[in-house]
């Protein structure tokens with residue numbers, strides 16, 4: 001099969017530009033202010049009475065056992081750099097035994113010759129692979145065609161991303177966000193693999209999480225604020241004089257840790273991402289009830305600069321920290337860590353209470369799903 005490695009289309013060029021911006025922290029600052037994780041603390045146990053050999057990080061995910069509750073978030077493919085990054089991320093995932101996502105497969109409908117960019121199963125046959133597509137695309141396309149592609153890619157889940165903020169700041173972006181909820185429900189009814197729904201860094205509010213789970217979504221990845229801000233990424237693509245509006249959204253979104261804390265009732269169905277950077281962030285996500293935690297920006301930077309080896313080193317550090325937190329909180333597994341071993345800063349607790357109260361009061365004016 002031919003594998004055109006150039007960015008062959010408008011989408012490919014855009015993806016390549018996004019990747020160049022995100023991978024170069026010396027030139028582009030793309031991260032938001034705070035995830036809220038700094039307001040969450042563990043209850044240290046000086047007498048944990050467990051040995052390191054008892055720690056077991058293994059976690060069930062999408063019908064498979066992964067080595068730890070950590071995954072590589074959906075990112076790229078469709079350009080030369082994107083293909084390289086996908087390959088390195090997939091190799092690292094296979095070595096670590098972690099689930100790995102890919103960027104939107106929308107481009108494959110116009111450029112089927114790029115199939116290999118997204119066929120991560122070939123490089124990571126023993127871990128869950130996550131395909132990706134936008135909410136607007138599933139609304140506007142025939143689901144049967146999408147299901148055929150999903151089967152051909154041999155993935156274990158299809159992740160639908162919601163990104164109205166980013167779309168509004170893309171000159172060529174979507175301006176109509178009607179009908180997406182209904183198309184997610186239809187997708188869940190017919191899909192050959194479990195559906196995950198994620199944001200891309202502004203978060204999904206709790207009532208919407210409930211709606212999505214009620215409609216048959218297997219996991220919701222909150223992808224909250226505090227990490228990569230996609231309005232800021234888009235702003236770097238336009239001349240400096242035109243960035244004013246985007247700058248007003250530098251702190252937009254619901255902080256990841258606040259969302260997790262408000263979603264404890266859905267323990268096991270929530271994936272944590274958006275600004276997860278350290279092993280401590282991963283541990284706090286699990287302690288707040290997340291099934292597992294995902295990272296995008298730090299891993300793409302490692303993949304581009306140092307390949308799979310660098311990605312593995314970064315993931316090793318996360319895993320080591322997670323192990324230490326388990327020992328210091330007398331937890332033998334991530335499940336045990338999820339049993340209220342944290343305390344919250346008063347500032348965080350009051351921010352959470354205020355958010356919860358305000359969110360509950362929003363009348364649901366949309367069409368229920």
Ligand SMILES: Cc1cc2nc3c(=O)[nH]c(=O)nc-3n(C[C@H](O)[C@H](O)[C@H](O)COP(=O)(O)O)c2cc1C
Pocket residue numbers: 018019022073074075076102103104132160161198199200201223226227228273274275276294295296297298300
């Ligand atoms: C280079 C890059 C490309 C991305 N492309 C996609 C994409 O195609 N689909 C998607 O759902 N999310 C995409 N994302 C968003 C991430 O999956 C994630 O939700 C977001 O960046 C927040 O996580 P972070 O703070 O760890 O970066 C991309 C992120 C990066 C850094």
